[in-house]
Amino acid sequence: MEAKEKDGRSSFILGGAKIAAPRLAPALYLVATPIGNLSDITLRALETLAGADVLACEDTRVTRVLLERYGIRRRMLAYHEHNEAEATARLVAIVEEGRSVALASDAGTPLVSDPGFRLVRAAQERGVRVVPIPGPSAVLAALSVSGLPTDAFMFAGFLPSKAGQRRSRLEALASVPATLVFFESPRRIADSMAAMGEVLGPRQAVVARELTKAFEELRRGTLPELAAHYAEAGAPKGEIVVCIAPPGEAAPADADEIDRLLLALSAEMPASKAAGEAARMTGGRKSELYQRLLALKEGGDGR
Template sequence: MTEERRTPSFSIDSARFDAPTLEPGLYIVATPIGHLDDITLRALKTLAAADLVCCEDTRVTRVLLERYGIRAHTTSYHEHNAVRQRPKLMERLAAGQAIALVSDAGTPLVSDPGFRLVEDVAAAGHRVFPIPGASALTASLMAAGLPTDTVVFLGFLPSKSGPRRRRLETFSRQPASLVFYESPNRLAQALEDASEICGPDRPAAVCRELTKRFETVTRGPLAELCAAYPAGATVKGEIAVVIAPPPEETTSAEDAEALLAAALGRLPAGKAAAEVARITGRERQELFKMALSLKAAPAEDDAS
């Protein structure tokens, strides 16, 4: 017996719709980050008509497909099997098939390893079709109420404090809002590091479980967010943190040096530099070097 050819279709409530035939190529399909109603019509048509749907976890994607009555052929594609799966997918594309790529939630390739597949597909001359939709990155920016004209996305910060602090230090003085994803069990430590590196008065927002039933957005200075999410507190769900851009530099180098000299009378160089950086908006690394020079200056005078 030959397998009966399925008619690509999807349903919304009690209505059923046919899905049009797709051009051959790779379709990067955004899926909901929580609320299943956030799927787009174009995404439904694509998932229904694709010859194959590549999923981070087929069990997760199956919930979405069943919600909309889509009978799709699925396979797993994630960072642990990507090297093995990519050649198989390239063969299918070469044969003229349409393949959809989805992540468990949101937009593939945003903090996701799928970019290597896109790189190979494009290099082989196949078309890549973006099917935009939900993204925790854009949703957090929408909810945070902080500047969005210039944004730096940091993905997931390093799990250990040292590398995490260095990464925050690299971007803390960029004239842009910073966005990063964080796990619930590391949120308190990440906020503490961000408060020390970026300054306790820096406006920020913790966006948790966006679009889901228990969605919460907590806004305030980083010091207040540290108090709201202390170490040891139980936090659940998917989390995105948005930090506002630093204040504009308004203090001259001479005035900054005077403030730094006063701060060094009661603080070590690193903390003095951080304090003056928060006050003046100047680069913390620049001020730290200045602090070291100021501390060394008396010894140089004595030697002469």
């Protein structure tokens, strides 16, 4: 697993120059790698990938492309969901023996919808030092260009593939007062956007596709608009991140339309529940809509 030069040092190539990587202290290093553009790698990440005694990665074929780009020659140890238990014990033992281990995912920051949680937990339980080597993240890249609030956000990973479980998950997230960020696969984007529109209402959203790559695309609109687009256009290609505005960030609906909606809902359910449903559909505040509904029922205009 080790790949050292004759003088005991490892190296990488940057700008045509061969650079020796420093020796690393015994620890588990979590190395963020590019999500598309290989130039997004950090200098510290290169030093760690080249200098660690053992390099573990999700898919050796994917990581090899990055290593070859920067002239790093070394063997790799596969670490993925199918061998986590066995590989975790092995990697922790390596650090306990006084060597360094670098963990890299296929793209982005390890553990973010990628294997590694079990390894980090085991390392911490054994008193092994864990060191983050920060860098590219599809979540933060999408959020930064979304134009949606960034003061509070929640990364929710992938939605369940089954319709009922997906709806339940969205309902649980509907009231979170933050921008929601999801990963999604191209083949499921149309169904997911439709479910998001039904549960979360006409919130503003952004679908970020192929970030940092040649065909990078940002598509903005309300959830129903985006759902309609993907239903018609079909499955796109590439990696996808979806950002959705918090409750109350949807485009304001017409006051008369809201009044009609409130009255229609209240004919089928109690006032409080009608106000809650209207809030979900319009992005408005339940308390304000409830007071508006009471005013309408009393015959006033409430304005």
